[in-house]
Amino acid sequence: MNVLDGERMSGQLDARGYVPAGEDEDADVVLLNTCAVREKAEAKVYSALGVLGRRKRERPGMVIGVTGCVAQVEKDEILERAPFVDFVLGTGQIERAGEIVEEIRRERRRVLAIDLPKDSPVYRFEQIRRGSPFQSAVTVIEGCDQFCTFCIVPFTRGRERSRRSAEILQEVRALVEGGRCEVMLLGQTVNAYEDPDESFGLGELLLRVSRVPGLKRLRFLTSHPSLVDDALVDAMAAGTPIAPYLHLPAQSGSDRVLYRMKRRYDRTGYLATVARFRAAVPGIALSSDFIVGFPGETDADFEETLSLMREARFSNVFAFRYSARPGTASARWGREKEIPGDVAAERLGRALALQEQIQSEINRALVGQRFEVLVENRDRKGLLRGRTACNRVVHIENGDGVAAPGSYVEVDICRGLPNSLIARIPVPVTAMPEGPPW
Ligand code: SF4
Numbered sequence: 001m002n003v004l005d006g007e008r009m010s011g012q013l014d015a016r017g018y019v020p021a022g023e024d025e026d027a028d029v030v031l032l033n034t035c036a037v038r039e040k041a042e043a044k045v046y047s048a049l050g051v052l053g054r055r056k057r058e059r060p061g062m063v064i065g066v067t068g069c070v071a072q073v074e075k076d077e078i079l080e081r082a083p084f085v086d087f088v089l090g091t092g093q094i095e096r097a098g099e100i101v102e103e104i105r106r107e108r109r110r111v112l113a114i115d116l117p118k119d120s121p122v123y124r125f126e127q128i129r130r131g132s133p134f135q136s137a138v139t140v141i142e143g144c145d146q147f148c149t150f151c152i153v154p155f156t157r158g159r160e161r162s163r164r165s166a167e168i169l170q171e172v173r174a175l176v177e178g179g180r181c182e183v184m185l186l187g188q189t190v191n192a193y194e195d196p197d198e199s200f201g202l203g204e205l206l207l208r209v210s211r212v213p214g215l216k217r218l219r220f221l222t223s224h225p226s227l228v229d230d231a232l233v234d235a236m237a238a239g240t241p242i243a244p245y246l247h248l249p250a251q252s253g254s255d256r257v258l259y260r261m262k263r264r265y266d267r268t269g270y271l272a273t274v275a276r277f278r279a280a281v282p283g284i285a286l287s288s289d290f291i292v293g294f295p296g297e298t299d300a301d302f303e304e305t306l307s308l309m310r311e312a313r314f315s316n317v318f319a320f321r322y323s324a325r326p327g328t329a330s331a332r333w334g335r336e337k338e339i340p341g342d343v344a345a346e347r348l349g350r351a352l353a354l355q356e357q358i359q360s361e362i363n364r365a366l367v368g369q370r371f372e373v374l375v376e377n378r379d380r381k382g383l384l385r386g387r388t389a390c391n392r393v394v395h396i397e398n399g400d401g402v403a404a405p406g407s408y409v410e411v412d413i414c415r416g417l418p419n420s421l422i423a424r425i426p427v428p429v430t431a432m433p434e435g436p437p438w
Contacts, residue, residue, distance in 0.1 A: 001157075001186055002068060004128075004137045005094045006033045009067065011129040012098025026055070029063045029101055034070035036152050039323040045070045049082045056084045063104050065089055067097065069156035073327065075114055090114035091142075091157050095123060116143075116158030120196045123163075125171040134374070134406040136180040138171050139163060140205065141187035146224060148251075149262045149329035150291060150322065153188050165195045165205055172212050179406075181216035182374055185209065191223045191232055203231025206242055215241045216408065217374065217389055222247055226264040228273050237280040244281050245315075245391040248273070249289035253308025254301035257294050262329075267308060274312050285315035285390035292351055293322045293344025295330055295337035302347050306354055315362060315392065317355040321348050356418045363392075363416030373411050373423070375403050393420040398427075 009031055010020070021027035032048055035041040045066065056062050065087040066078050072090040079085055086104045089097055093113040100111050121142050130136055143158040144151075172183055185205070187193060193202040202220065210218050218241045223232075225248055236242055248270075252258050255266045265273075277284050290305060309317065321344045324331040339347075373386035373394045384399035386409075396403065396411055402425050403409040411423035 001137075001139065001142075001188065002033060002035055003131070004139060004186065005068060005091070006031075007128050007131055008094050008123065009033065009097040011124075011127040012095075013101065014129050015127050016098050016102060026059055026062075028061070029065075031065045031067055031097065031101075034066060034068040036069035036073055036156050036325065038320065039325070042070050046081070049078075049085065053082060053084045063087075063101055065097070065101065067091075067094065069152070072114055072116075072156045073152065076112055079110060079112060085110075087111040088114065090116065092116040117161065118159070119161065121161055121163050122167070123171075125167075126174065130175075130180065132180070132376075134180055135182040135184070135376075136175045137184045137186050138168060138175070139187065140168055140185045140202075140220075141190060141193045144188040145192065146189060146264070147262065147329075149260065150294065150325070152325040152328055155327055157188055160189070160192050162192075162194050162196055164197060165200075165208060166197075168205065169208060169212065172209050172215065176212055176214040181214060183209070183215060183218055185218070185220040187220075188222065189224045189227060190220050191227045191229075201229065201231055203229065203233075203235040206232075206235040207238060210235075210238065210241050218242045219245060219391070222249065225250070225270050225273050228276075233276055233280050236277065236284070239281075240389075243389040243391070244284040245287075245389065246277055246281075246284060247287045247289075248277075250308060250312070251289060251291050252294065252297070252301065253305035254297070255304075257297055257301050257304075260296060260330075261291075261294065267304065271308070271311060283390060285392065286312065287316040287318070287391070288312065288314045290317060290319040290351060291322050292319055292348045293339040295322065295333050295339065297322075297339055297347075302350075306351065309351065309354055309358065313358055313362065314355070315359065315390065317351075319348060319351045319355070321345065360416065360418045363418065363421055366392075366413045366416055366421060369413050370410055370426075371413065371423070372408055375399065375405050375407050375409060377405055388421075394423045395420060397422060397424050399425060 030052055034045045052064050063086050066085055067089040071088045078088050087100055141160055141162045143160045144154045145160045147154050191202045193205055250270055251261055251263055253267055371388040373388055375384050375386040377385055379385045379395055384396040384403055386394050409425055412426050413421050413423045415422035
C-alpha cells in the first residue's frame with residue numbers, strides 16, 4: 001500500500017511536469033513516504049530528515065514533505081522537530097500531494113493535511129506512475145476496523161473504506177489494456193471489502209475482476225483469518241486467473257496470546273480455515289506473519305506457535321520480534337509483561353530456523369513439477385528470475401534467448417532451495433532422422 005501511495009504521488013508530480021531526480025542530484029522536491037508499522041522504520045524517518053535538513057540549508061528553495069503513516073501519527077511534531085519540513089501529509093490525503101507541492105512553491109507556507117476521510121476512496125488511477133510494466137497493485141479497501149492490540153494501522157490508515165467495484169474494474173481493464181496482466185488487489189484487511197453500492201464482498205469482487213479479458217493472474221493481500229467466508233473460498237476454487245496463493249497472518253499459535261492480541265480467532269479456527277483452503281484449491285501455497293515475543297508470551301505459548309507452523313506448513317513466513325507502537329493497547333500494558341530482548345531474539349531465531357527447514361522440504365518436493373512463471377527480472381548471477389502463480393521465486397538456468405522480463409514461460413523445477421526454486425525451460429525433443437541406425 002505504501003509503495004502504491006508513492007506511485008500515486010509520483011504520478012501527480014509527473015502530471016505537473018516534474019521529472020525524477022537521480023539519487024545524487026539536487027532535487028527541487030523531496031517527499032519522504034513513511035512507514036510506522038515497526039519502531040525501526042519510524043526512527044529512520046528522523047535520521048533521513050537530518051540529512052535533508054542539511055541539504056536544504058544549501059538549497060533553501062527545496063520543498064520537503066513527509067507523507068504516509070509516520071506523518072499521520074506524528075502530525076505537527078514533525079513540523080516542530082524539523083522546522084525545514086514544508087508539509088506533512090497523512091495517508092488519507094495522498095491524492096493532494098501534487099497540488100500541495102505547487103501551492104507551497106507558489107506561496108511558501110507550511111501545510112499540515114492529516115484528515116482521514118470517511119467516504120469511499122476515489123483515485124485518478126490513470127495518473128499513477130506504475131513501477132512495473134507487467135504487474136500492478138490496485139487498492140480495493142483502505143483502513144482497518146480490527147484494532148489488534150499491537151497494531152498501529154487503524155490509527156495511521158483510519159476506518160475501513162471500500163472502493164466502488166465499478167471503479168476497480170475500470171482500473172483493472174485499463175491496466176490489462178496497457179500490458180499489465182498481473183494484478184494484486186490491496187487492502188489492510190482486503191477480505192473486509194464490501195462494495196458500497198451492492199454490498200458484495202471480496203469473493204464476488206475477485207470473480208468479477210477475474211473476468212476482465214486478458215488478465216493472467218489475480219492476487220490479493222492481506223486477508224484476516226476471522227473474515228474468511230464461503231464466497232472467498234469458492235472464488236479461489238474457481239482458479240485461473242485467481243492465483244492459488246493466500247497470505248493469512250496467524251501472528252501466534254497460542255490461544256492465550258491470540259486472545260490478548262484481539263485477533264478474533266483461535267488456533268483451532270485458524271487451522272480449520274487453512275484446511276478449507278487446502279481442500280478447495282489444489283496446490284495452494286499459504287504464507288503467514290508471526291509476532292514473536294509478544295508481551296506475556298511464555299515458553300509454552302511460543303512452542304504452540306512452532307507447532308502451528310509445523311502443522312500448517314507455510315510456503316513462506318514473515319516473523320518479527322514484537323516492538324511496542326505508541327498509542328496501541330499493548331504499548332500501554334507496562335513493562336512487567338515485556339519479554340527480554342535476548343529471549344525474544346532466541347525465539348525468533350528458532351522460528352526462522354524451523355521455517356527454513358519446512359520450506360526446504362516443501363521446495364525439494366516440487367522437483368520434477370512443471371510451473372508457469374512470470375519472468376520479473378534477473379538475479380545477482382544474471383539468471384532470469386520470476387514467480388509461479390503460487391508466488392514461489394524461480395531462477396531459470398536456461399532462460400536467455402527464450403524468455404525475457406514480462407513473459408510467461410513454462411519451467412521444470414530441478415532444485416529446491418529454502419527460499420527459491422531452480423528451474424529449466426524444457427527443451428523440445430528433436431525427432432531422430434528416419435533411416436537405418438548407422
Ligand atoms: S487486522 Fe491487520 S491491519 Fe488491522 S489492526 Fe490487525 S494487524 Fe493491524
